[in-house]
Amino acid sequence: MPDPNSFLYNNMIKGFVDIGSYEDALTFYFQMLNNVYNRCNPNNFTFPFVLKACSKLTAFEEGKVVHGQVLKLGFSSDVYVETSLVDMYGSCREVVYSKLLFDRMCKRDVVAWNAILASYTQCGVMECAKGLFEEMPVRNVSSWTTMIGGYIQIGDSKEALECFYKMQKHGMKPDKLTIMTVLSAVADLGSLEIGKRVHEYMDTNKIEIDGYVGTALIDMYSKCGNIQKARKVFDGIRSKNISCYNAMISCFGIHGLGDEALRVFREVERTRIGVDDVTMIAVLTACSHSGLVDMGCEIFNLMRKDYGIEPKMEHYGCMVDLLGREGRLDEAMGLIESIEPDIVLLGTLAFACRIHGNVELGEELARRMSELDPTNSGLLVLKSNLYAVEGRWKEAAGVRRLMMDKGIRKKPGTSWIEINNVVHEFVAGDASHSHSKKIYSKLLELSERMKLCIPTTQRCQV
Structure with missing residues (x-):
């Protein structure tokens, strides 16, 4: 087009953001600024998408430049632009800037509150996030999901589940993103019974198991040790994406079922969905855990040629582990x-x-x-x-x-270990558990019995 206007530039920027091509979105934005002849000035529709691209790229310096344009062109009082700026600074871990902007906002809707809440959780300051959460005049599903995700980020999966239960008590119905976040907490804890209850909740409330939710379920069942359930979920997903296949390959791989993992990998190849670097990590890990050295070497050597994937440090790590386990x-x-x-x-x-x-x-x-x-x-x-x-x-x-x-x-x-729906956590050398004396006594008994089963020459080495 010889004379593209602001409307066309906005649509191109939005299109690139929608498909995740954030660098291209910023490139078009700067082209728009340079198009002085046609006077294609950005407007209030431009900045939310440009700032989202900066957020996804954690492009702090570029974000500040865009913020300068917002001030220069007089859009600093637009609630959508202001909210996007709060979110951008939060994504760049610049929570002080987020808070300053938020405090200056004349009008704050629930989206703006969620943006500053996300800024706190992304920086791991959960005490501040909790205080802000209690202060919020209105909360929606996104507010609760942000808090749940924040607790998971700092490694407090128990508190994440408590937050999920409170959400339900407040009459808030979880959406797919909430369920996926909760399943991540369950997977971290390895609590199979809680995971089953979440799965039952999904069935009762008719929450569709699409590729993304299905991936979270497969990962949860895998980390809780129930391979059969993971496979059943995988088989039941109608429209599988590459994440589903990656999760299933990883499930078989970490449990030492290398042949099964390879079968799923060959299925991906037949579907022509297109493997990615995560697929390769899962397959190489499966080969490593199952002793399939030659197969792992073959797949690694074909990464560039057949799959167009440049090996990263993680792939080299898998190969070093694979060869190291075999003594090579x-x-x-x-x-x-x-x-x-x-x-x-x-x-x-x-x-x-x-x-x-x-x-x-x-x-x-x-x-x-x-x-x-x-x-x-x-x-x-x-x-x-x-x-x-x-x-x-x-x-x-x-x-x-x-x-x-x-x-x-x-x-x-x-x-x-999970017993009667209660997860018991143990730390090496810790005596804080209520039954620690019995536990250590049983360990001592087992140790003595094991020594009796080991020949004298080996016992000295042990």
């Missing part, structure tokens, strides 16, 4: 040397060295990890364990002493 440490090291590895990748191979007793390579990896993060507690524990594998007890004790002297503590391991 030199091949894994070759992969690491071909890229610039991060501390997680080095740690994956170092852990394999500990399992297979390759102390020399393990020490080299530990040295490189130390250069990246000298005070990493996991690294120091790994070094201590490597020395212990070789019987070098003095060096192992020296590393532990160094940790004590520097006040470095390893984050304790946590596990939980």
Whole structure:
């Protein structure tokens, strides 16, 4: 078009935002500004979409430029533009700017309140978010969902579920987004019974299990250990998207059912939906957990050629884990040397060295990890364990002493079990559980019984 006007530019920007092409949306916005000849000035319809693109890209600097244009062109009192600015600064973790804008707003609807609430939850300041939530004159489903998601973000899934129950007591009916968020909390807790109740609630209230809700259900059942239920949900989804397939492949993979995972992967290929990098991570993880080394190597080598996917650090991590588990440490090291590895990748191979007793390579990896993060507690524990594998007890004790002297503590391991709809959480060395004496007594009994079953030569190693 020789003379595109503001209306056409707005539609192009909106179209790019709708399909997730946020960089293109910003490109068209700046083209619009540069089109001085036709005087295509942005208007109040332009800015909400442009600011949404900035929010999705967490483009703080670009967002400030757009904010300057809002002030220059006189749209700073438009409630929709103001709300979009609050949301943009919140998405960029600039909650102070969000609050300043919100406080200056003459008119605040529920969308504006939700925007500032989301700014708090995205920054993890849940105490402030809770206070604001109680202060809100009107709450809708989005308000409650934002609070639930905020608790999940800070790792407090129990409080997220409590918020969900309160939402229902207040007569607020959850939507699909709420259900997906709640299922994420259930998956984190591994509470199968609560997950089943949420699923029953969906059936009772005729909430459609589409590709997105179905993915959340599959993930929940997978993390709660019920593979059959996950497969049943997967088979029942009429219109599956790639996320559904990824969740099902991951479910089979983490439970060691590599052949089943590969069957689902081949099904994706037949449907021609188009695999993505998450699919590849799920498949490679499945191969790793099932010992399908050759198949994993073949898929990894075909990523660029057949699937058009450039391997990322996560894919290299899967391959290092795959080769490391099988003791093919030199091949894994070759992969690491071909890229610039991060501390997680080095740690994956170092852990394999500990399992297979390759102390020399393990020490080299530990040295490189130390250069990246000298005070990493996991690294120091790994070094201590490597020395212990070789019987070098003095060096192992020296590393532990160094940790004590520097006040470095390893984050304790946590596990939980669900009994009679109650999730019991356990932390290594913790004695706060009401039945801790009985638990430790039973553990001691089991330990003694296990020693009786182990031959004397092996018992010394244990």
